[in-house]
Amino acid sequence: MFALIAVSLVALLAVDLRLVTGVVMRLHDETVPWTVERQRLARNLEELRMGGQRVLTVSERPARNDALLVVRILAAHPGMSEDPRTASLAKEVEAFLTNSAASADPPDMKVWDELSRRLRLLADDLSVEGGQRVSVELDRMSEAVEQTRYKLLLNVVLVAVFVASFLFILRRYLIQPLQRIHRVLISLDGRGALPLLSSSSMAEIHAVEEAIVRFDATLRENEEVRLKLERLATTDGLTGLPNRRHFLGQAAEEMARARRYGRPITVGIADLDHFKQVNDRFGHAVGDQVLQRFAAVVQETLRETDRVGRFGGEEFAFIFPETTPDEALRLAGRLRQRLGASPLVLPDDSILAVTVSFGLADATGRGLEESLARADAALYQAKGGGRDCSVLAAESASDISPQP
Structure with a gap:
């Protein structure tokens, strides 16, 4: 019964472990790269917004052209095309800044403020999306770990019950009979009768004790013979x-x-x-x-x-x-x-x-x-x-x- 329960709990632990492993693999292979990409897009949008601000505020034409070049590079980045929202907004910002830089009239700052606000909001949305996806995966892993913790605690309780039962059986069927045999052995007297043992199992243990005593006596005799032979081999007998x-x-x-x-x-x-x-x-x-x-x-x-x-x-x-x-x-x-x-x-x-x-x-x-x-x-x-x-x-x- 203990073995069946233990195997079942271990199987459940294995299922939970597989679930945790799956979550970790998704985090490693999908969620974390996706979140990193979202963070990169948010950073590019912020750079795009800062570049556009420089295009509109810098008075020197070379500096304005350099800032416009950076804007075009960011807008053409492959990551921008992966998300329709960023692709559309990047093209719109690029077109507005290109027209503003080519026109001799002052740029329409209201339009730019709206585009800048949209860039900032989209960057925030991308960052929040990455964090939410990681949070969902972490919640799944936490739930699996919590279940594993309870099952592991149940396993520990089961092992404790088994050990307690084993110690009880060991004491009742082995230690106590050996203690009774010990009391019988120390009460042995050559002038009295040999006390009877209470069961056949204890009689067998007693037989083992007697065999050990006989073996010890044999060892003592062998040691005496060895010492005698050693003395004969090294000592003059006279x-x-x-x-x-x-x-x-x-x-x-x-x-x-x-x-x-x-x-x-x-x-x-x-x-x-x-x-x-x-x-x-x-x-x-x-x-x-x-x-x-x-x-x-x-x-x-x-x-x-x-x-x-x-x-x-x-x-x-x-x-x-x-x-x-x-x-x-x-x-x-x-x-x-x-x-x-x-x-x-x-x-x-x-x-x-x-x-x-x-x-x-x-x-x-x-x-x-x-x-x-x-x-x-x-x-x-x-x-x-x-x-x-x-x-x-x-x-x-x-x-x-x-x-x-």
């Missing part, structure tokens, strides 16, 4: 430190940042001393405890900006951003000191001291692989120098010296 691949990625980012801003950076490689003997003597379980103890000491000692990763077995790699080699040596010494102060207590209450050897290299302005290779060479120097010490790789082998 020590909790980043694995080799993840560490190399972090180190590459830190090296690029240091190279971009021209900041110092140092890399290091550490190896637990006599770790193979620990495994052989006490078993792999104790070896795993040693690795975990070292990882815990590393996490407690290093700064937030430092990066560490397990390279494999008992070997660990470090990267120290914003750190000079001397500062890295002090950090390595502090780590070895804390590791030495945290011996491992074995099941038989014996004490197992754990030590580590460090190889450090200045990575400022160098590549990651080159810096790790230099740190690894310094580590071999530390191992050969008695272990439990830190060695800084220098530009030449003679400059390398262990630091206890």
Whole structure:
């Protein structure tokens, strides 16, 4: 019903719009040009009257001839012939002025006054005719616009009624059932019975809610699985430190940042001393405890900006951003000191001291692989120098010296 009424009103609006368009087209194509032509004729008649006045009042013959020429041009204008009234009056004025200019006797001013009055009245009539025709067309357009305004107002009222009806239906058949479902959901208790829904439609909405809950639970499980897989892919399962691949990625980012801003950076490689003997003597379980103890000491000692990763077995790699080699040596010494102060207590209450050897290299302005290779060479120097010490790789082998 609403659609039929709306279509009918729109059709009526289209009719009114077509009527307004027709009036506008007539104004543009007919009325306005016709009115302009009438105004032009009225102006020509006024010019004709003024020219005739000059012909009769000017005493000099050249000036009188010029004024007469203008009169003849105006009388012969094509627009004058389009209206019989103007054509007839223009010829009569031209004939009178020509005879007056050719005659030696004074002109008959009474006749001229009558002709002048007729010219002025005809000019006024032409102007009034143009205005009346425009006024008629404008009245038609105003009437059509007024009808369109009322029909448009009726359309607005109809749309308002439709929107109000739609909101009423929406509230009664959708919002209120959803509110009841909401009250049921918030009153759910695992210790009580599930409240029954009042209708099948609300039961279907409730089923959708349950499906969303199940879907949310599935998403949570998937997210947990994703996090577990990410941890397995980036973290060493025994020590909790980043694995080799993840560490190399972090180190590459830190090296690029240091190279971009021209900041110092140092890399290091550490190896637990006599770790193979620990495994052989006490078993792999104790070896795993040693690795975990070292990882815990590393996490407690290093700064937030430092990066560490397990390279494999008992070997660990470090990267120290914003750190000079001397500062890295002090950090390595502090780590070895804390590791030495945290011996491992074995099941038989014996004490197992754990030590580590460090190889450090200045990575400022160098590549990651080159810096790790230099740190690894310094580590071999530390191992050969008695272990439990830190060695800084220098530009030449003679400059390398262990630091206890």
